[in-house]
Amino acid sequence: xxxxxxxxxxFSTLTNGIAQNxxxxxxxxxxxxxxxxVLINASILLIKENIEVISDKNGNYAFADLCDGEYELEVSHxxxxxxxxxxxxxxxxSLDLKLEHHLEELEEVKVIGNTVFDxxxxxxxxxxxxEVLESFSTATIGDALxxxxxxxxxxxxxxxxxxxxxxxxxxxVLILNDGVRMQDMEWGDEHAPNxxxxxxxxxxxxKGASALQYGGDAIGGTIIxxxxxxxxxxxxxxxxxxxxxxxxxxxxxxxxxxRVYKNGFFIKGQGSFKxxxxxxxxxxxxxxxxxxxxxxxxxxxxxxxxxxxxxxxSYYDAEIAILRAxxxxxxxxxxxxxxxxxxxxxxxxxxxxxxxxQQVRHHLGKLHFYKRFEGLGxxxxxxDYQNNRRFEFDVRRGERNDQASIDLELETHTLxxxxxxxxxxxxxxxxxxxxxxxxxxxxxxxxxxxxxxDYEKIDFGSFVIGExxxxxxxxxxxxxxxxxxxxxxxxxxxxxxxEERGYDIDFPELVIDDRGTxxxxxxxxxxxxxxGTVGFNYKTSNDNNLKFNYAxxxxxxxxxxxxxxxxxxxxxxxxxGDIRIGSETxxxxxxxxxxxxxxxxxxxxxxxxxxxxxxxxxxxGVEFTxxxxxxxxxxxxxxxxxxxxxxxxxxxxxxxxxxxxxxxxVKGNDLDSDEAIINIPSANFTNTLLFSKEEWKGxxxxxxxxxxxxxxxxxxxxxxxxxxxxxxVILAINTAPGAYHILNFNSKMNFSLGKNLLTTSLTINNLLxxxxxxxxxxxxxxxxDLGRNIILQLKLNY
Amino acid sequence: xxxxxxxxxxxxxxxxxxxxxDDDDTPEEVNEEEVITTMTVVLVPQGGGDTITLQSRDIxxxxxxxxxxxxxxxxxxxxxYTGGIVLLNETETPAExxxxxxxEEDDEHQFFFETTGxxxxxxxxxxxxxxxxxxxxxxxxxxxxGAASITITxxxxxxxxxxxxLADAGGETDIAQxxxxxxx
Numbered sequence: 006x007x008x009x010x011x012x013x014x015x016f017s018t019l020t021n022g023i024a025q026n027x028x029x030x031x032x033x034x035x036x037x038x039x040x041x042x043v044l045i046n047a048s049i050l051l052i053k054e055n056i057e058v059i060s061d062k063n064g065n066y067a068f069a070d071l072c073d074g075e076y077e078l079e080v081s082h083x084x085x086x087x088x089x090x091x092x093x094x095x096x097x098x099s100l101d102l103k104l105e106h107h108l109e110e111l112e113e114v115k116v117i118g119n120t121v122f123d124x125x126x127x128x129x130x131x132x133x134x135x136e137v138l139e140s141f142s143t144a145t146i147g148d149a150l151x152x153x154x155x156x157x158x159x160x161x162x163x164x165x166x167x168x169x170x171x172x173x174x175x176x177x178v179l180i181l182n183d184g185v186r187m188q189d190m191e192w193g194d195e196h197a198p199n200x201x202x203x204x205x206x207x208x209x210x211x212k213g214a215s216a217l218q219y220g221g222d223a224i225g226g227t228i229i230x231x232x233x234x235x236x237x238x239x240x241x242x243x244x245x246x247x248x249x250x251x252x253x254x255x256x257x258x259x260x261x262x263x264r265v266y267k268n269g270f271f272i273k274g275q276g277s278f279k280x281x282x283x284x285x286x287x288x289x290x291x292x293x294x295x296x297x298x299x300x301x302x303x304x305x306x307x308x309x310x311x312x313x314x315x316x317x318x319s320y321y322d323a324e325i326a327i328l329r330a331x332x333x334x335x336x337x338x339x340x341x342x343x344x345x346x347x348x349x350x351x352x353x354x355x356x357x358x359x360x361x362x363q364q365v366r367h368h369l370g371k372l373h374f375y376k377r378f379e380g381l382g383x384x385x386x387x388x389d390y391q392n393n394r395r396f397e398f399d400v401r402r403g404e405r406n407d408q409a410s411i412d413l414e415l416e417t418h419t420l421x422x423x424x425x426x427x428x429x430x431x432x433x434x435x436x437x438x439x440x441x442x443x444x445x446x447x448x449x450x451x452x453x454x455x456x457x458x459d460y461e462k463i464d465f466g467s468f469v470i471g472e473x474x475x476x477x478x479x480x481x482x483x484x485x486x487x488x489x490x491x492x493x494x495x496x497x498x499x500x501x502x503x504e505e506r507g508y509d510i511d512f513p514e515l516v517i518d519d520r521g522t523x524x525x526x527x528x529x530x531x532x533x534x535x536x537g538t539v540g541f542n543y544k545t546s547n548d549n550n551l552k553f554n555y556a557x558x559x560x561x562x563x564x565x566x567x568x569x570x571x572x573x574x575x576x577x578x579x580x581x582g583d584i585r586i587g588s589e590t591x592x593x594x595x596x597x598x599x600x601x602x603x604x605x606x607x608x609x610x611x612x613x614x615x616x617x618x619x620x621x622x623x624x625x626g627v628e629f630t631x632x633x634x635x636x637x638x639x640x641x642x643x644x645x646x647x648x649x650x651x652x653x654x655x656x657x658x659x660x661x662x663x664x665x666x667x668x669x670x671v672k673g674n675d676l677d678s679d680e681a682i683i684n685i686p687s688a689n690f691t692n693t694l695l696f697s698k699e700e701w702k703g704x705x706x707x708x709x710x711x712x713x714x715x716x717x718x719x720x721x722x723x724x725x726x727x728x729x730x731x732x733x734v735i736l737a738i739n740t741a742p743g744a745y746h747i748l749n750f751n752s753k754m755n756f757s758l759g760k761n762l763l764t765t766s767l768t769i770n771n772l773l774x775x776x777x778x779x780x781x782x783x784x785x786x787x788x789x790d791l792g793r794n795i796i797l798q799l800k801l802n803y
Numbered sequence: 804x805x806x807x808x809x810x811x812x813x814x815x816x817x818x819x820x821x822x823x824x825d826d827d828d829t830p831e832e833v834n835e836e837e838v839i840t841t842m843t844v845v846l847v848p849q850g851g852g853d854t855i856t857l858q859s860r861d862i863x864x865x866x867x868x869x870x871x872x873x874x875x876x877x878x879x880x881x882x883x884y885t886g887g888i889v890l891l892n893e894t895e896t897p898a899e900x901x902x903x904x905x906x907e908e909d910d911e912h913q914f915f916f917e918t919t920g921x922x923x924x925x926x927x928x929x930x931x932x933x934x935x936x937x938x939x940x941x942x943x944x945x946x947x948x949g950a951a952s953i954t955i956t957x958x959x960x961x962x963x964x965x966x967x968x969l970a971d972a973g974g975e976t977d978i979a980q981x982x983x984x985x986x987x
Contacts, residue, residue: 405836454833632978731954
């Protein structure tokens with residue numbers, strides 16, 4: 006019918022004597038956008054007419070005898086993104102077609118399967134893909150990251166999970182959420198990242214401070230959360246996840262959608278809600294361990310190959326109850342908890358979130374602009390704003406029970422820009438600048454002296470990183486980053502504390518107002534830090550890869566390390582910062598070797614990290630109050646050494662059966678005292694047996710065994726006077742719990758529902774309901790870890 | 804100098820952004836509302852005699868200073884004393900009477916008395932709404948002359964009723980102070 010019409014039209018125009026020109030030629034060259042080199046063997050297709058030509062060895066292509074009019078060309082090349090170009094032909098037309106053959110530069114315009122590009126050339130890196138993240142939809146980012154070798158978590162119960170890389174956490178781990186460095190009071194042990202796991206598409210982990218484009222102080226490493234990529238074409242897609250969770254008797258729902266228009270405009274929305282009541286250990290209810298969590302984000306903008314402008318807003322709100330039994334009065338209460346072996350408060354199951362609890366809210370807004378310059382590179386400019394609010398509620402007397410004991414608001418503005426020269430195939434250079442202003446406000450309405458004072462902080466950073474590809478096998482990289490930090494605080498010190506710390510002798514000039522029992526002080530500190538990295542990547546083929554990296558990193562002390570001053574009820578200790586503390590300096594060497602054979606493969610990744618002036622918190626004495634005795638933990642600096650290795654292997658035994666194995670070990674020592682460092686993860690094995698059969702509705706079964714050894718290398722316990730026992734007693738605060746072994750099971754199937762895909766999965770964590778306590782869970786003194794947890798998940802893709 | 808310029812622009816923009824809040828001003832001093840700085844125990848002998856006062860006072864609360872413990876004198880032997888406890892927060896002016904708060908929430912509080920030496924025993928003199936002991940008022944009976952000590956512990960949210968021991972009661976310790984006494 007179409008042909009008939011065309012012929013009729015053709016005929017009529019001919020008979021009418023208004024001859025349409027059908028002798029036009031279209032020709033041109035296919036060239037690389039970056040460096041203008043010609044591309045051979047590119048396919049150029051006239052879409053409607055279905056005529057295809059191939060570019061010759063000079064990149065030339067030609068179509069002959071085309072009628073004038075509107076056409077669409079599809080240009081493709083084996084190593085490039087396919088482009089669709091509208092064209093108007095009027096007479097002989099010449100058009101050079103510019104393709105992009107640096108695949109990593111195409112992130113904005115092309116869906117590249119599941120590929121996530123490396124953030125560095127030579128550092129140790131691992132990636133969690135969306136499939137894994139989905140299976141942790143009801144948990145936290147830390148829980149998902151723990152699946153990776155070399156990543157552990159520091160927990161406060163099951164809901165507050167801080168990721169640690171190669172044994173280091175908190176301010177030593179930089180979290181980059183969709184291009185924005187999270188500023189969510191990461192300095193507290195019981196402060197988890199304020200990010201909903203359902204908002205991330207993929208997560209990459211760089212195990213060291215080698216990703217200098219993001220920051221120079223990531224002595225532990227960098228965690229990079231990215232959004233899923235999407236193609237520029239008219240499309241609407243999304244998914245909804247619904248989870249039922251047995252342990253906590255609740256669940257969550259998470260949903261997202263993406264709408265993209267052919268002109269590059271897109272809008273993306275995502276939201277999730279989670280609710281759990283009290284969780285359970287195998288033998289008892291963990292009273293007051295529920296959670297209510299809400300997360301949502303909206304992103305819209307225009308993304309084209311040459312330029313793009315996007316804006317994103319995300320919100321996170323979590324209210325997390327903290328084990329009631331972990332709130333204690335004095336050191337005797339702690340001794341009693343450690344000795345009794347079970348929590349002091351066990352109540353019937355409830356969904357109520359009582360005290361102690363914390364409520365955190367995080368707003369994040371960003372504007373990002375990029376522009377590509379032909380034959381040169383790409384410019385990025387970004388502004389972001391974050392507002393982090395934290396309330397912590399303690400068990401208090403009377404009406405104060407509804408008044409937060411900690412009420413902090415942290416606002417951060419960041420402006421950053423970078424330019425990447427990538428027009429040269431063998432040498433690439435990236436240069437960037439960053440400025441940040443931060444303001445912390447501690448609300449005095451708490452009626453509790455501020456744990457962290459009001460402060461303003463200014464950061465300025467700049468970096469240059471370069472990558473040189475010598476040949477197909479060797480790629481070298483190097484980078485340097487300069488960072489300047491200024492902290493300007495206003496803090497009240499108790500006069501007795503000011504004198505006890507010796508500040509009256511060392512810093513008398515900081516006092517601006519003497520109020521009798523308290524002193525108002527104005528500490529202003531400047532820190533200048535230099536970080537650098539150098540490394541190589543040697544790749545004989547995709548199956549054989551050796552990487553080596555050296556990173557120098559410096560980190561300025563965080564507000565907690567400088568200014569902490571008060572009683573921590575969850576740990577029954579007085580924590581004291583020290584304003585004399587300066588930056589710490591890490592020298593880290595890491596190597597990784599990967600080898601893949603036909604049916605199996607392995608990787609081995611050793612590392613050594615020497616940290617000069619490492620800032621650590623350790624018991625230094627005892628203070629007495631009317632409540633009784635409290636051990637005093639003070640921040641100090643020491644030279645330490647961290648050594649470790651992460652190993653992994655897999656084997657495809659048959660087409661259906663596969664096994665995966667991970668082993669990680671890390672050791673940390675204080676070089677001055679030769680004592681072990683606190684909170685270093687235990688050595689652990691993870692072995693997984695997988696069965697998959699695509700024909701059976703995509704069936705996947707897995708059984709995972711986690712064996713965690715006892716941490717034998719811990720600092721010495723401390724001795725403290727017990728008023729109750731009227732004698733010095735050993736406080737077994739550093740004694741690690743025993744080794745444990747837990748099994749996790751997962752099964753997954755897909756069902757096609759017309760256009761949509763339904764995926765069901767059943768997960769059983771701690772299958773055997775094993776009693777255990779984990780060294781890196783701060784509640785190990787009070788209660789066992791979680792018992793069996795059955796999670797049923799339905800996922801609908803549309 | 805470019806750095807400084809850039810920083811000042813940045814700082815200025817930051818101030819503009821946050822100027823709606825008043826947190827650039829001098830922060831307000833916070834006096835610990837909840838801390839108990841002072842426990843005063845007044846022992847009045849039944850049938851006349853010298854009133855004895857036991858006091859533990861830690862004016863900087865959780866600060867580095869240790870509590871100052873004083874006992875006004877010796878107790879008489881074989882005497883029953885009526886005891887009363889007053890708790891104060893002296894970081895506030897005027898000092899706040901915490902005893903009132905404890906009395907209001909007597910179902911969530913209990914004092915415990917552990918004694919050694921020449922003290923015959925301590926009996927609770929008050930009860931909460933459920934008929935369980937509180938201990939703001941008590942009586943103490945001395946034995947014959949000798950050395951003695953009393954440890955007074957206030958627990959928040961203990962198990963109630965309990966068997967009278969700290970171990971059984973649980974909860975959080977708000978006060979734990981020991982006084983050395985002499986019985987004449």
